[in-house]
Amino acid sequence: MQSDFKIHINNNLSILKEGKLLIAISGGIDSVVLAHLCSQMELQFSLAHCNFNLRAEESQKDEAFVVSLAEELGVEVFIQHFDTEVYAKAHKCSIQMAARELRYDWFKELAKQLKFDYILTAHHADDNLETFLINFTRGTGLNGLTGIPMVNNNIVRPLLPFSRRQIETFVKDHKITWREDASNASRKYLRNKLRHDVVPILKEINPQLLDSFQNTLQHLNDTVVIVEEQLSAFKKQAIVSEDHLGTTYKIAAFKAVKNQRAYLFEIFKNYGFTEWNDVEDLLEAQSGKLVKSNSHRLIKHRDHLILTTLYHSEQNQKSILIHDAVREIETPIGKLSFNRVEALSDVSNTTIFVDKATLKFPLELRLWKAGDVLHPKGMTGKKKVSKYLKDEKVSLLEKEHTWVICSENKIVWLIGKRADERFKVTKHTKNILKVTLR
Amino acid sequence: MQSDFKIHINNNLSILKEGKLLIAISGGIDSVVLAHLCSQMELQFSLAHCNFNLRAEESQKDEAFVVSLAEELGVEVFIQHFDTEVYAKAHKCSIQMAARELRYDWFKELAKQLKFDYILTAHHADDNLETFLINFTRGTGLNGLTGIPMVNNNIVRPLLPFSRRQIETFVKDHKITWREDASNASRKYLRNKLRHDVVPILKEINPQLLDSFQNTLQHLNDTVVIVEEQLSAFKKQAIVSEDHLGTTYKIAAFKAVKNQRAYLFEIFKNYGFTEWNDVEDLLEAQSGKLVKSNSHRLIKHRDHLILTTLYHSEQNQKSILIHDAVREIETPIGKLSFNRVEALSDVSNTTIFVDKATLKFPLELRLWKAGDVLHPKGMTGKKKVSKYLKDEKVSLLEKEHTWVICSENKIVWLIGKRADERFKVTKHTKNILKVTLR
Incomplete structure (x- = not known):
């Protein structure tokens, strides 16, 4: 030997x-x-x-x-x-x-x-x-x-x-x-x-079993390479976008191949799905239908399938209370800080300034939900958050990951998108609170 | 049940x-x-x-x-x-x-x-x-x-x-x-x-063995479809020509994929080959090298691999003797007929006319071989058959399937290509023999 x-x-x-x-x-x-x-x-x-x-x-x-x-x-x-x-x-x-x-x-x-x-x-x-x-x-x-x-x-x-x-x-x-x-x-x-x-x-x-087995393994491993080559070509066709929120696939790409279920299985097999008939049915389902695994969701959205982790959608159903004394808090979307400042500086997607006297503590941090209403800062009147997000052409996934800070269930900040008119700093404001997400 | x-x-x-x-x-x-x-x-x-x-x-x-x-x-x-x-x-x-x-x-x-x-x-x-x-x-x-x-x-x-x-x-x-x-x-x-x-x-x-087995089979059959789809796309790229003589593949196509051996195996597995290392070595071998199975040959020819059956190359090594009395004979390349005619009619790739008196029977029908010399009809001088075929840009496979009729080992007809000057009908010819391949 x-x-x-x-x-x-x-x-x-x-x-x-x-x-x-x-x-x-x-x-x-x-x-x-x-x-x-x-x-x-x-x-x-x-x-x-x-x-x-x-x-x-x-x-x-x-x-x-x-x-x-x-x-x-x-x-x-x-x-x-x-x-x-x-x-x-x-x-x-x-x-x-x-x-x-x-x-x-x-x-x-x-x-x-x-x-x-x-x-x-x-x-x-x-x-x-x-x-x-x-x-x-x-x-x-x-x-x-x-x-x-x-x-x-x-x-x-x-x-x-x-x-x-x-x-x-x-x-x-x-x-x-x-x-x-x-x-x-x-x-x-x-x-x-x-x-x-x-x-x-x-x-x-078969006394030569181990030799035959080596040959079998060699052939099967060779075949894997061919499958991977085809899947990689398929993905190039099928994937529209891929970011931290998830991956979006064209449904038309699955319909163009000879055996759509084979491709669905190969593309999504590593995400814990087991109900492959349900996955296949998604191709023909109404927009909004989805299939869940223990770790992921596959969502039908118009002409696309969107794969995303469960993390955001499931783990973050609870709201977080923010008390008056809190200066900094770790949240599922990042670190939120609350600081008294003397004057306004640059406003951005991740920073707003509010009149502290208008707030009623504890504030609540949560995902937006149906029925939420925003008074967009700088505008007169109000708008349903659902309509606001739609008008802004926010993607399905981004919508799902949009959070709000509320005071007595009134929206203070549609985080990352728009502050609310009702809590803005005016000439009467005595205490300016700077809220930042990092 | x-x-x-x-x-x-x-x-x-x-x-x-x-x-x-x-x-x-x-x-x-x-x-x-x-x-x-x-x-x-x-x-x-x-x-x-x-x-x-x-x-x-x-x-x-x-x-x-x-x-x-x-x-x-x-x-x-x-x-x-x-x-x-x-x-x-x-x-x-x-x-x-x-x-x-x-x-x-x-x-x-x-x-x-x-x-x-x-x-x-x-x-x-x-x-x-x-x-x-x-x-x-x-x-x-x-x-x-x-x-x-x-x-x-x-x-x-x-x-x-x-x-x-x-x-x-x-x-x-x-x-x-x-x-x-x-x-x-x-x-x-x-x-x-x-x-x-x-x-x-x-x-x-596993008490659920048969259920697991059905799922395994389903997945493996689905994978087969993906492999076939990739191979069919590959063949479109690789196959240059395909006819009764054989199929010609671009070697460059095999070199362009991730695992050339995998593709060689999948493309040629149904033709009885077992020595896959030898098949893979062909890609780098000298032009003219080949690998045989019981039924097929795979030949390296310049930038191509040519797959052809053994039938033509192996079974037809023997020559066939044609006696004076023969009017019609079945041969590996078709039916040959010999008829006395009074005058020339249209000459074609499959018909020639010769002066019977110039022939020495029995004639021999065989594949051409190295050293064969042709006096091309209508030209002065002679030419090696190998050079003649090269000058005419005859493909490798067609070359291999080119037969001759000889008289005392002198070529009468390079069948399908050219008659020989030495046996042509002249004004002195008494007996015209029409030779036709069907």
Whole structure:
């Protein structure tokens, strides 16, 4: 195996020969083999071991083993202890998920601080096959069937083309010792179930399963590139505008392709939507209809679909009270400050001046709502806010994100747009209040 | 299940309500349930049963069962006997493959002759899952992971959304009888291995496996449409010409995309190529390099890749001898005729006139080869055929398909292009021979 490994590194991962490497090591067979192979190739590496304190004495023995391995190989070793169970409870996730998050966070931090170029993990071809089967079993799309990437930012998996059997043969041939992970032997976890019950039968059906699988992955990954190329051309056609409020797509672009649902899925799949029939129905729906995911909304607005996060529309339904004593307050739209000033200076979209005596505290900061009425400063008479925004040709999204400051439910400021005549500074004003949004 | 079936037919397969249907029936649980469901919906159908004579008495009992079922349902039944083992031996294929070919050939013939609109087979969701796993295990690309189509030309599979379990519940609830297929119970075949050993574990992991699988298939099929759309746009860019000789692609088009190998694979995958690295190397190879499959060649020619069948280039290496007595002969390039005529008429690309006395029989018909020399009629002097074709700007493919008639290895006719001066009709000619290619 070591000569195949050498060829593989030289041909496909020559970046590792120049870099400073950090090998993630559990003490299990895979990562121990990776360390030995890197050592034989005289790559420049250190070891990083996580002690998750999940298996009492066994965890301590793993740690001791890794320390002695580092000594044997003459390399540096980093050890970190985690209280995995506490983390899992706090984050309401599984122990496995907790261990995964803790591990990668620490590796990345370590790599950043100590300037390691690459983090190496020991995933191999059988891990890759198991991941494929897990995704398939759960239900997925093409992207879920493309396997573990060999290089993903600074994380590199040099053993990915090699099978578990090759690794086992290597340790036998070289009399290498390693630590059996107790959880590997049990069938407790999903992955072990596939490993012990499903994969052996598939290998019985096709003894060349791992080779066929590599070819399949290669073809599927190649296909992904074609899909991405088509989607990128499609987006160029479809996207009208894209800013911090959201992205606007031409409905006509979806209607021009052969399979609109396919494009809807590909374009919006990363935003948590699950009701794809509802999404498709939007194309024909009345203006104003929308579909929500946990994080986003997709809104039909005339000839467009608008994608926006839920953040603004949902989290900000509550109003905020601003008391007389407040000089500065953090709000969902920025920092509002209230200052007594002696004279007017430049008025802008983000600054107004009001006669403090006209205000009744606490003021209320909230999104505008139907029925709100504005006496636009400098004009005689009043106007519904809805009509004002329409006349000003404010976009649907901007409308949704327009806030007001009220005094006794009378609008003082249609924020960013217009102050109200009723609260303006006059020659009788004694206390001028400057209100600024930053 | 029957109400779900009814909804499914009404929503997705309403074509079946108007058509004349032929149900392929083995007597096994799936096809028997399909027949009962179609009967309950009062669809207009007949049964067609293949007796493959593979299981002696059991095969006879299956046949008798189907006949009595037809009687019970009050429908027509067609029975056909096959000698499957003989067919399999003759066609060097497996018994399963033989049965499959025989079955579909007969169904299609029957449907054509008796004007059935659709042939119905009883494949269900579990069959579909097994097919996916078989393809995956063997190694495949996206198209191998898109499942069995519900409608494929005139073959329709109405049970595809239903699980084996639903079918089993239906027979229990309705006390329907059917014939156990002995081969189903054994683990003899690949499919049964997956059915009994692999799928149950996957269903244990995810009890909603079949639903997830339907979603996965939907997504993958949607993705196929996107890929096809991109490939069709790519072909418009890449294909320079397409005729009976082959198809010519601009190499620049492959170099302009993000992943040339992906496009090479998708464009040429249906022509039997397996050495994809060699195919990719062609883009940079010297003009004249080629890669062969069992049926096709891909040739690098200057700035182009030319795809052509092997037929012309391989099968026609042999020369054909034409004796004096021959008046007409079938050749790989068409029918050649030799006729004595009294006077010259119109010469054309496909007709020449020669002085018979100048010929030495038998003549030889063969592809031109390096070293061939032509004395072009109407010119003084001679020219190498290679130079002649180059000067005439004949395309690579046409060059390869250019034949000659020789007399004692001297060229009489560069067929379709030029006669030879040495054999022309003169005022001394006594016997004029008219040679025509049709």
